[in-house]
Amino acid sequence: MNTSGTPVSDTPMSGTPMIQMAGVSKTFNRTIHAVRDVDLDVAEGEVVVIVGPSGSGKSTVLRCINLLEVPTTGTVVVDGHTLTNAGTDLDRVRAEVGMVFQQFNLFPHLTVMENITLAQRKVRGRSRAEAQEMGMRQLTRVGIPDKADAFPRQLSGGQQQRVAIARSLAMEPKVMLFDEPTSALDPEMVKEVLDVMLELAGEGMTMVVVTHEMGFAKAAADRLVFIDEGEIVETGLPEEVFSNPSHDRTRAFFAKILY
Amino acid sequence: MSEFRSSRDGRITDERPWWDTFPWWSLIIVGLLAWMGWQIIVSDDYGLAWERIIPGLGLTLRSTIYAFGIALAIALIAGTGQMSRNVIIRNLARTYVEFVRGIPMLPLIFTVALILVPELTNLANTRLDAWFGWEFKLSFEMRATVTLAVIYGAYMAEIFRGGIQSIPPGQIEAGRSLGLNRRQTMRSVVLPQAMRAIIPPMGNDFIAILKDTSLLSVLGALEITQRARQFSASTFKFREGYFVSAFIYLVLTLSLSVLLGVLERRMSRDRKGER
Ligand SMILES: Nc1ncnc2c1ncn2[C@@H]1O[C@H](COP(=O)(O)OP(=O)(O)OP(=O)(O)O)[C@@H](O)[C@H]1O
Numbered sequence: 001m002n003t004s005g006t007p008v009s010d011t012p013m014s015g016t017p018m019i020q021m022a023g024v025s026k027t028f029n030r031t032i033h034a035v036r037d038v039d040l041d042v043a044e045g046e047v048v049v050i051v052g053p054s055g056s057g058k059s060t061v062l063r064c065i066n067l068l069e070v071p072t073t074g075t076v077v078v079d080g081h082t083l084t085n086a087g088t089d090l091d092r093v094r095a096e097v098g099m100v101f102q103q104f105n106l107f108p109h110l111t112v113m114e115n116i117t118l119a120q121r122k123v124r125g126r127s128r129a130e131a132q133e134m135g136m137r138q139l140t141r142v143g144i145p146d147k148a149d150a151f152p153r154q155l156s157g158g159q160q161q162r163v164a165i166a167r168s169l170a171m172e173p174k175v176m177l178f179d180e181p182t183s184a185l186d187p188e189m190v191k192e193v194l195d196v197m198l199e200l201a202g203e204g205m206t207m208v209v210v211t212h213e214m215g216f217a218k219a220a221a222d223r224l225v226f227i228d229e230g231e232i233v234e235t236g237l238p239e240e241v242f243s244n245p246s247h248d249r250t251r252a253f254f255a256k257i258l259y
Numbered sequence: 260m261s262e263f264r265s266s267r268d269g270r271i272t273d274e275r276p277w278w279d280t281f282p283w284w285s286l287i288i289v290g291l292l293a294w295m296g297w298q299i300i301v302s303d304d305y306g307l308a309w310e311r312i313i314p315g316l317g318l319t320l321r322s323t324i325y326a327f328g329i330a331l332a333i334a335l336i337a338g339t340g341q342m343s344r345n346v347i348i349r350n351l352a353r354t355y356v357e358f359v360r361g362i363p364m365l366p367l368i369f370t371v372a373l374i375l376v377p378e379l380t381n382l383a384n385t386r387l388d389a390w391f392g393w394e395f396k397l398s399f400e401m402r403a404t405v406t407l408a409v410i411y412g413a414y415m416a417e418i419f420r421g422g423i424q425s426i427p428p429g430q431i432e433a434g435r436s437l438g439l440n441r442r443q444t445m446r447s448v449v450l451p452q453a454m455r456a457i458i459p460p461m462g463n464d465f466i467a468i469l470k471d472t473s474l475l476s477v478l479g480a481l482e483i484t485q486r487a488r489q490f491s492a493s494t495f496k497f498r499e500g501y502f503v504s505a506f507i508y509l510v511l512t513l514s515l516s517v518l519l520g521v522l523e524r525r526m527s528r529d530r531k532g533e534r
């Protein structure tokens with residue numbers, strides 16, 4: 001593992017990490033070992049980018065953080081709540097952890113504003129007016145306040161993904177998870193989404209991002225985590241891992257994706 | 260895409276002439292119904308058949324509505340039951356659906372009406388009589404109606420299940436990751452979307468139930484088909500009897516289809532922002 005003297009990469013001096021994964025493994029159908037013994041701590045305000053080959057378990061690691069996948073073994077602690085304990089109210093913790101998906105997953109039967117207000121009202125118990133005000137604020141932040149009354153299908157992919165981000169942010173989460181948020185987008189729309197994410201990182205949001213956008217990793221990541229065959233192979237500052245990977249598997253991977 | 264030769268300038272075109280796309284069948288049906296209605300008005304024999312058969316309309320409609328209502332309740336329970344996390348509920352629901360769907364309607368009606376209901380009521384009545392001096396009785400009409408409901412409950416359970424399972428898992432994940440619980444996700448995210456897949460086939464089943472209430476006649480319930488049978492048998496006017504009952508069924512089912520079409524169009528108009 002990387003210990004090469006990066007100020008933010010290891011557990012910070014003050015306070016406990018926002019996310020603690022310890023010995024997390026996930027096995028599907030008793031045979032597919034998607035994630036093997038992953039330890040990952042993410043400090044408050046830290047931006048961690050996860051990269052790795054297709055099928056290496058990146059999504060599964062991410063989905064174990066908000067327990068969309070239940071780990072086969074290991075513990076996951078988010079903001080002090082141990083999600084892998086039977087008694088934990090998962091819904092309450094999930095409200096604190098936003099997730100942005102590759103396929104956006106907006107609710108097609110609801111307008112943009114309804115998409116954003118639904119969980120605010122049902123989970124946070126906000127009034128319609130409060131939720132709409134917050135919704136408008138988040139839509140303005142992602143740059144599309146004029147689309148509040150549109151239906152998702154009327155929007156471009158980039159706009160849909162920005163709505164999805166606004167929908168998560170409206171819950172005022174403590175952590176944001178991104179699973180290849182730009183992979184389903186046409187090239188000319190990638191930037192508008194990455195810009196929003198960069199801004200969010202700059203504001204100190206705790207983020208775990210699975211992406212192949214190395215430009216984003218360089219610009220925003222405090223730490224890069226390389227996963228292969230379900231294991232964390234290497235972790236460190238993005239620049240270091242790109243330019244001077246300490247494992248053959250990492251080198252082979254970047255040789256394929258970097259010019 | 261089929262290609263047509265335009266007679267005017269000899270070019271091929273994919274535009275179809277109006278007479279090719281016009282729904283002639285609806286004109287034919289309307290014409291047929293008008294002609295049938297006219298027969299009933301002008302002919303004494305047909306008129307007599309009408310007078311004797313139309314009193315069955317109430318029972319036909321009532322059984323349809325009861326059967327559909329009960330079936331809807333059963334279907335909701337059995338349909339969601341099949342997706343329950345509880346292994347017992349899940350398997351009970353599945354057993355019911357597979358069992359009922361595998362048996363033809365007529366023998367099932369006989370079994371329920373002539374064996375199951377009498378035995379169950381006997382069982383209940385020995386107690387009820389002893390305790391309250393009162394006995395429970397289910398008319399043959401209701402026995403057959405309940406049987407219809409039990410049968411269609413199984414078919415409609417599959418419609419519910421299919422509609423709910425047609426929603427991509429990403430929708431549920433998005434809901435859950437926002438902190439909505441299972442129930443809230445089902446109510447606000449899954450069901451509203453599933454309804455679009457559920458309502459049209461449910462409407463078709465309503466029409467199917469309406470037609471299948473004719474099976475009540477095997478138990479002697481005086482609905483339209485039974486009255487047509489009685490009229491024909493007693494007057495030997497078979498043609499008139501069955502002609503009139505067919506006319507009544509057609510008017511009912513066709514107008515329901517039209518209503519259903521309007522409903523479906525209204526539902527798709529609600530999505531007019533969407534492509
Ligand atoms: N629900 C599931 N059931 C069975 N196998 C699964 C399931 N989800 C993931 N897997 C398997 O687990 C492994 C890791 O999958 P995962 O989606 O986490 O990889 P990934 O790194 O996100 O890949 P990609 O880059 O293609 O998104 C793969 O072999 C995948 O086939």
Ligand SMILES: [Mg+2]
Nearest residue numbers: 058059060179
């Ligand atoms: Mg993935």
